[in-house]
Amino acid sequence: MGQSSNLTIKEAVQSFNRLLAAKNPASSINYFNSFFKDLTRIKNSNNHSAIVFSLFNRLGLAKTDRVLPSPDICTYSIFIDYCNRINQPGLGLIFFGRFIKDGQRANASLFTPLLKGLCKNGEIEKAEELLRNMFSQGLQPDVVSYSTLINGLCKNGEIEKAEELLHHMFSQGPQPDVVTYNTLIDGLCKNGETEKAEVLLRDMFSQGPQPNVVTYITLINGLCKNGEIEKAEELLRHMFSQGLQPDVLTCTILVDGFCKKGLLDKALEMLEYMVSKGIEPNVVTYYSVMDSLCKKGEIIKALVLLHIMKSRDGSK
Numbered sequence: 001m002g003q004s005s006n007l008t009i010k011e012a013v014q015s016f017n018r019l020l021a022a023k024n025p026a027s028s029i030n031y032f033n034s035f036f037k038d039l040t041r042i043k044n045s046n047n048h049s050a051i052v053f054s055l056f057n058r059l060g061l062a063k064t065d066r067v068l069p070s071p072d073i074c075t076y077s078i079f080i081d082y083c084n085r086i087n088q089p090g091l092g093l094i095f096f097g098r099f100i101k102d103g104q105r106a107n108a109s110l111f112t113p114l115l116k117g118l119c120k121n122g123e124i125e126k127a128e129e130l131l132r133n134m135f136s137q138g139l140q141p142d143v144v145s146y147s148t149l150i151n152g153l154c155k156n157g158e159i160e161k162a163e164e165l166l167h168h169m170f171s172q173g174p175q176p177d178v179v180t181y182n183t184l185i186d187g188l189c190k191n192g193e194t195e196k197a198e199v200l201l202r203d204m205f206s207q208g209p210q211p212n213v214v215t216y217i218t219l220i221n222g223l224c225k226n227g228e229i230e231k232a233e234e235l236l237r238h239m240f241s242q243g244l245q246p247d248v249l250t251c252t253i254l255v256d257g258f259c260k261k262g263l264l265d266k267a268l269e270m271l272e273y274m275v276s277k278g279i280e281p282n283v284v285t286y287y288s289v290m291d292s293l294c295k296k297g298e299i300i301k302a303l304v305l306l307h308i309m310k311s312r313d314g315s316k
Contacts, residue, residue, distance in 0.1 A: 029075065032075065039055065040082040056075075089114070108134070112145045150180060178204075184200060227257075233254060247279075259291070289302075
């Protein structure tokens with residue numbers, strides 16, 4: 001089918017009919033999978049999903065003088081992923097049920113998109129049940145499956161369950177990766193549990209995986225929002241010592257945190273530190289400091305900073 005995203009639905013159906021009619025040799029399931037993968041990515045077509053599902057059914061019901069291939073795990077993965085993209089994870093579960101009914105054995109790669117779709121739709125209980133289903137079938141969830149559910153639990157405010165899932169990974173495997181840790185650290189920070197997030201960071205240092213830029217930025221932002229500015233500053237400097245560079249947003253949050261605590265000298269020091277590390281302050285960074293300077297009655301310093309901001313902006 002090739003560049004089918006540029007085709008119309010009518011052209012796609014014609015392409016499908018040619019696959020059905022092919023002889024010597026008949027089309028293999030790989031051809032159909034390639035077709036379905038392209039078909040599900042055609043955008044903005046009327047009745048698109050209805051046609052997509054009807055073509056899947058035609059593959060199994062078509063009457064020809066040849067034996068047509070049966071949908072395989074790749075076919076079902078394509079359709080489950082499609083159901084997620086159209087925000088219909090329930091339909092994904094129906095495809096999964098049909099897959100099992102066909103007598104095929106699932107693996108982690110089929111469960112992960114199901115978990116992702118359910119979590120995205122806020123159906124966390126169903127996602128948990130699905131994970132238990134994996135265990136009952138003797139399947140080992142992969143790290144992506146675990147991370148997906150941990151993310152869903154965190155977004156649903158079920159932090160304790162997310163922590164339990166992490167501990168289950170430690171005892172049963174697979175070992176969590178940096179995405180797993182970052183996801184839980186983010187959930188803990190948003191729940192105001194920065195101390196627990198710091199413990200996870202220390203665990204990463206002691207047993208791996210090593211934290212990345214996202215790990216540091218997430219915890220720094222969490223500390224700032226929790227009013228723990230000094231800890232956030234210390235972590236930022238540690239981040240630099242590890243050869244990692246924060247973004248301007250993270251530094252701006254830290255600058256703003258100092259301003260709100262009335263630590264103007266610290267805010268100005270951080271501003272200089274940003275420039276020395278090649279992180280260009282933006283308008284929000286400067287205005288946070290200028291606003292605090294004005295409120296403190298230090299108008300001259302605020303005007304000097306305004307001049308610096310304009311001169312830097314003009315030099316770009």
